[in-house]
Amino acid sequence: MRVLISGSGIAGLTLAYWLHQYGHTPLVIEQAEAIRRGGYAFDFYGTGYDVAERMGLISTLQQQQIRLDAISYMGASGKPYATLNTTLMRKVMHDRYMSLMHWTLEEALYNTIVNDVEVRYGRSLTAVKSSPEEVSVTFNDGTTEAYDLLVGADGVHSNTRHLVFRAEKHFQHYLGYTFASYPLPDHYGIGRNWNNYIEPGRLASAYCSNNDGEIITFLIWKTANQDYIPREQRLAHLHQVFAGMGWITSRLLDDVSDSTAIFMDTVTQIHMPTWHSGRVVLVGDACGCPTLISGQGASMAMGGAYLLAKALHETFNYEDAFLRYEQQVRPHVEKRQKKTQDSAKRFDSNSLLGLCIQQLMMRILLRDSFIRLLRQHFGGESIL
Numbered sequence: 284m285r286v287l288i289s290g291s292g293i294a295g296l297t298l299a300y301w302l303h304q305y306g307h308t309p310l311v312i313e314q315a316e317a318i319r320r321g322g323y324a325f326d327f328y329g330t331g332y333d334v335a336e337r338m339g340l341i342s343t344l345q346q347q348q349i350r351l352d353a354i355s356y357m358g359a360s361g362k363p364y365a366t367l368n369t370t371l372m373r374k375v376m377h378d379r380y381m382s383l384m385h386w387t388l389e390e391a392l393y394n395t396i397v398n399d400v401e402v403r404y405g406r407s408l409t410a411v412k413s414s415p416e417e418v419s420v421t422f423n424d425g426t427t428e429a430y431d432l433l434v435g436a437d438g439v440h441s442n443t444r445h446l447v448f449r450a451e452k453h454f455q456h457y458l459g460y461t462f463a464s465y466p467l468p469d470h471y472g473i474g475r476n477w478n479n480y481i482e483p484g485r486l487a488s489a490y491c492s493n494n495d496g497e498i499i500t501f502l503i504w505k506t507a508n509q510d511y512i513p514r515e516q517r518l519a520h521l522h523q524v525f526a527g528m529g530w531i532t533s534r535l536l537d538d539v540s541d542s543t544a545i546f547m548d549t550v551t552q553i554h555m556p557t558w559h560s561g562r563v564v565l566v567g568d569a570c571g572c573p574t575l576i577s578g579q580g581a582s583m584a585m586g587g588a589y590l591l592a593k594a595l596h597e598t599f600n601y602e603d604a605f606l607r608y609e610q611q612v613r614p615h616v617e618k619r620q621k622k623t624q625d626s627a628k629r630f631d632s633n634s635l636l637g638l639c640i641q642q643l644m645m646r647i648l649l650r651d652s653f654i655r656l657l658r659q660h661f662g663g664e665s666i667l
């Protein structure tokens with residue numbers, strides 16, 4: 284089958300690999316002009332780790348993982364009051380855990396298909412028409428082509444979803460937070476750590492990337508405002524939101540240069556009544572974004588893509604495959620989305636008392652004796 288995949292992110296590339304393995308002909312389009320480096324880091328374990336293992340990627344990823352020693356929660360004085368060392372984290376995840384830059388995983392996935400699958404950069408869809416026989420698409424250069432299937436793997440703000448289903452506002456479920464992330468040189472002695480500082484309704488953190496001497500700043504705050512903030516206004520906005528915040532927060536903002544790209548987005552889940560329509564199906568954040576708070580988005584994207592390709596391989600027609608894929612993956616996605624909504628409420632300790640209770644809990648929980656509880660908390664079980 285000729286399958287067009289919109290989006291060369293984690294879900295799109297994983298799907299392209301498995302479809303090719305099963306003898307199909309995928310073609311990937313990506314709106315970015317080239318494969319991107321930079322961005323943010325994430326925890327990689329559970330389902331994502333399992334799929335990467337089946338793709339033979341573990342040793343490549345291990346070589347490029349971030350050498351993180353510890354995740355600490357800092358007091359206003361600058362001293363940590365709770366620390367989770369990554370040795371404990373590895374124990375929690377049965378030694379199947381890595382801290383990766385998003386681009387490291389994307390690049391490793393890309394390298395698995397580079398010789399076998401065409402990837403067209405700078406391309407997106409402007410129109411889609413699905414009939415019982417084929418799906419006809421128009422690209423942003425005005426050309427039109429027909430495929431057997433179209434898969435929307437174009438992330439939380441999916442264009443495919445917008446063109447084939449409905450506008451984003453019909454499916455978005457805002458969790459009440461906005462976040463920002465950007466790189467800086469490590470002038471703060473972060474070293475191989477991930478340091479977090481929390482005040483009611485806002486969190487500032489900094490962690491090492493896999494480039495020597497570079498850190499990634501991550502800021503998240505509670506706000507009712509979901510409006511898109513243009514790039515040129517982002518720094519001023521952050522200064523406003525984080526004014527008076529303790530720890531090294533003001534330095535993390537003062538040191539941003541004009542050329543620093545600040546990534547900013549809302550923490551928004553996607554809830555849809557169905558993930559497929561005719562010959563079009565969605566995968567990853569496009570249909571079930573659990574958000575960054577879940578720590579499971581990449582895993583769900585890879586697991587979903589793997590199970591979609593498998594369903595297409597094992598069933599007689601695409602309708603049965605889409606149904607099977609959705610039946611297998613949706614319950615896991617919904618479970619994580621629900622858990623994430625609860626976590627988002629817990630983080631919402633707008634009072635100092637709530638914050639103190641949270642700090643106390645962390646001091647108690649981040650120890651060897653609570654490994655089982657931690658395992659449940661991180662939801663590291665695989666869906667495969």
Ligand SMILES: Cc1cc2nc3c(=O)[nH]c(=O)nc-3n(C[C@H](O)[C@H](O)[C@H](O)COP(=O)(O)OP(=O)(O)OC[C@H]3O[C@@H](n4cnc5c(N)ncnc54)[C@H](O)[C@@H]3O)c2cc1C
Pocket residue numbers: 289290291292293294295312313314315323324325326327331385406407408436437438439440441442443464566567568569574575577578579580581582583584
């Ligand atoms: C700060 C942060 C921290 C995170 N931490 C974790 C974590 O610890 N663990 C975890 O598992 N997950 C984490 N996540 C979530 C994880 O990154 C996502 O869930 C995952 O990347 C989803 O994969 P995807 O392929 O569905 O979407 P994406 O990775 O977003 O890929 C979508 C692709 O589609 C492309 N695209 C968009 N629009 C178009 C268009 N119109 N035409 C063509 N292409 C298009 C995009 O450029 C992109 O390449 C985090 C996310 C963020 C932002």
